[in-house]
Amino acid sequence: MTKIEFWQGNTACAEGALAAGCQFFAGYPITPSTEVAEHIAAKLPKRNGVFVQMEDEIASMAAIIGASWTGARAMTSTSGPGFSLMMENIGFAAMTETPCVIVNVQRGGPSTGQPTMAAQGDMMQCRFGSHGDYSIIALAPATVQEMYELTAKSFNLADQYRVPVFLMADEIVGHMRERITLPDKIEQVPRRELEKGVLPFHPNENLIPGFATFGKGHGVHVTGLTHDERGYPCTTNPNVHAHLVKRLVDKIENARTAIADYDVINPDAEKVFVSYGAPVRTVQQVLHDRNTEDIGFLRLRTIWPFAEDALKKFKNVREFLVPELNMGQIAREIERHVNVPVISLPKLGGDLHLPEELEAALVVNR
């Protein structure tokens, strides 16, 4: 029997993690994400899981990576200032191919900025924030339902691709309350354990190595230094480095289509909105109010790797309009992939775009 609840987005996120079998959570309080940690702090110990409040977000990120190497599904949640602190160990997770889930309930930045107001200003930081080249997966929920479902999905993606997965929420989705339908069960795709006799960083045909869980007799050495397939440091051989980094990027970018998650609405339209997260709600209102099929809508749930094929579904498109709670971070990404104008509709300060603002953007003659 499915169950219906009326939940806050952050509660749904925490419940989605629990439903996905999250066994370890480390975090540090920060508005507007704190409810995720509080909810998990109450629930996880009763399910034989571990909640620990660390001394800062650097340590939180470190702790979930450590937990993940024991085989646990592990997560942290934060917002901008904490997210910045996590970057060092996010790079370590990418380099060591450690599955983990990072929730960022975004608020206005830079710096301490607007603790209680929504933003989408960290979309590029989650993609490129740590040093060096690597790829990650990022999802963006627009509803309380998606806070639940995409959090759960993040754990499967993290285990499948051995990569940090980001749930890039925002204060609006995190704090709003709405109806949510809970599924009976969340499917869990387990991590693939390393087979005996195979080197711990030797990839399969999808460029992903088996996981050498600590305590299972693999005797694996895990290092953030450039390493060979044995896991041993090998820092001055240019080929080893190039090969490793290219694989870290390719294992995600080659799976772009498989990871993509989006809705295409009115594919014959000439003007097409593209959005993700809370601004989706305003676009939906505009489409609802017009009640016509002349305006297209690409609603993204996967942000990284960017689903560029989705843009090609709009055969007649003459312009993409991209409302975001930032200065055009994803608009710029879209520009890289298309030959038609991409109109960035930035909104800063914490409020959503009003439907009138998007309507006005539609009637401007360009």
Added chain:
Amino acid sequence: MTYEDWFRKDRLPHIYCAGCGNGTIINCTLAAIDQMNWNKDETVFISGIGCSSRAPGYIVTDSLHTTHGRALAFATGVKLANPKLNVVIFTGDGDLAAIGGNHFIHACRRNIDITVICMNNQIYGMTGGQGSPTTPKGCFSTTTPYGSAESPFDLCELAIAAGANYVARWTSYHVKELEKAVKVGLETPGFSFIEAMTQCPTNFGRRNKFKEVLDQVEALKTHALLKAKRDRMIEQGENIPDDFFIIGELIRRNRPAMGVKT
């Protein structure tokens, strides 16, 4: 089994300079571990960044060589997620007390059931000899070319104040005592901290008038003061010179600990 069975032989040669004290400390640690009858498959070595932090890479067990200063935060995750694992950390004075200082005091406060071996060479070895939080006043390094003007940390006092269950300090000269201290540390539930003062001829000795490796070992020996003797000297109102440090078991207690195997 002997302690040599714990070495990952296909990683040799190691990166340590001739005369480095780190090998002695790794030997003492593995000798102590060998006496514990621990299963290799249930033992994990964790470290941060530095010469000292390279040690786990030379050991056959699962090992996690992490980011600079963060070993204890990673170890907290490993140990809490799977308390069955025996967790041992190798760290350096810069790794533990500078960039990792906050993680150090909080790991002590949580009294998490891990054993930390700090190879204190009073210098940043790996980056070529810069001053560290334990460089003694007046000592020379590439970033204290006129002699360090700062007061050094007493890492053991710090660990005791922050709540560790077991704290001891020895030097690379005191191999038997060091091995025993590590063993007691491994046996004691909660946070165990063993500070091993050690020579770094390449980056410390060279700049501080220790012509030979053994000159610096000798200096460590002559400046080390047994805790019992120190206590007696204090009782008798004797003056303890500033450049002396205390060796021995400095605390052993049984405060509630986290992550203990049940």
